[in-house]
Amino acid sequence: MKIRRKGKLSEGEWVILWESKRRYLIQLEKDKIFHYHKGYVQHNDIIGLEEGSIIKSSHGGNLLVLRPTYADYILEMPRGAQIIYPKDIGTILIWGDIYPGARVLEAGIGSGALTIALLQAVGETGVVISYEIREDFAKRALTNIENFLGRRDNHILRLKDIYQEIDEEDKDIDRVILDLPEPWRAIKHIDKVLRPGGILVIYMPTILQVQKTVETLESFKSFTLVETIETLLRPWQIEGLSIRPYHRMVAHTAFLTIARKVIIKEESIFQKALPSVETEENFEPN
Numbered sequence: 001m002k003i004r005r006k007g008k009l010s011e012g013e014w015v016i017l018w019e020s021k022r023r024y025l026i027q028l029e030k031d032k033i034f035h036y037h038k039g040y041v042q043h044n045d046i047i048g049l050e051e052g053s054i055i056k057s058s059h060g061g062n063l064l065v066l067r068p069t070y071a072d073y074i075l076e077m078p079r080g081a082q083i084i085y086p087k088d089i090g091t092i093l094i095w096g097d098i099y100p101g102a103r104v105l106e107a108g109i110g111s112g113a114l115t116i117a118l119l120q121a122v123g124e125t126g127v128v129i130s131y132e133i134r135e136d137f138a139k140r141a142l143t144n145i146e147n148f149l150g151r152r153d154n155h156i157l158r159l160k161d162i163y164q165e166i167d168e169e170d171k172d173i174d175r176v177i178l179d180l181p182e183p184w185r186a187i188k189h190i191d192k193v194l195r196p197g198g199i200l201v202i203y204m205p206t207i208l209q210v211q212k213t214v215e216t217l218e219s220f221k222s223f224t225l226v227e228t229i230e231t232l233l234r235p236w237q238i239e240g241l242s243i244r245p246y247h248r249m250v251a252h253t254a255f256l257t258i259a260r261k262v263i264i265k266e267e268s269i270f271q272k273a274l275p276s277v278e279t280e281e282n283f284e285p286n
């Protein structure tokens with residue numbers, strides 16, 4: 001069953017019931033009852049409602065009914081491996097320049113959070129190929145993906161160790177995204193399948209991984225414009241006169257290293273990217 005995005009709420013759909021401080025992800029089923037600390041609500045009373053409705057529980061609680069967004073969904077879905085958080089997924093999609101029709105290869109699939117975003121971004125004309133060594137993770141990821149997007153025939157799963165090899169069929173890849181403990185071990189295989197002009201994005205929680213990865217990329221004559229960034233997201237409180245950042249924020253998730261595939265670079269001056277923040281100023285008018 002896939003998440004619908006519009007129309008009246010129907011049986012089989014996932015919805016989020018919002019309370020002031022809590023939220024519950026449920027799948028609507030005929031004659032089922034949802035229980036929580038303020039009593040219960042009949043699924044039958046939610047089916048057929050407009051998204052954005054408020055429903056009263058048996059003990060006078062109010063619940064706001066909304067469909068989950070992509071970000072809501074990945075935070076709530078069952079996971080084994082740690083997922084990539086929405087703030088980093090946003091950056092990956094843009095810095096990785098994932099476009100409709102692209103052939104994208106990722107490793108590993110984990111819980112499938114990134115995979116869903118990639119499938120949405122490449123659309124029906126693109127392809128996503130996921131490498132994963134753990135069958136149990138892959139199974140859960142496929143269920144998570146199917147629950148959100150429905151069955152997709154442009155998604156290929158390879159139960160393989162990407163450090164060992166990349167399948168012969170997976171050639172002419174436009175974009176590669178890695179979320180692996182030792183990404184540098186996959187680079188020699190990626191070098192063979194990523195097309196010139198292609199982009200590699202690597203997600204790494206520690207800076208020691210970044211150092212090893214950048215050194216490895218720089219040892220290849222076919223990767224250039226190597227850049228490392230991190231995304232900090234700082235939520236603000238806007239309440240009366242108290243207008244300031246919240247006291248708490250997620251201080252760290254991971255770094256992203258991005259590199260561009262070229263035919264063969266002879267000159268080392270092309271090794272490093274100009275920092276992204278300066279990009280606009282550095283474009284020479286012609």
Ligand code: SAH
Nearest residue numbers: 081084108110111112113114132133161162
């Ligand atoms: N990006 C995923 C999370 C990936 S977690 C998400 O957003 O949900 C890292 C995954 O890489 C794990 O599932 C792990 O089993 C897998 N993995 C680790 N080493 C691997 C290898 N050599 N080849 C393929 N997959 C690997």
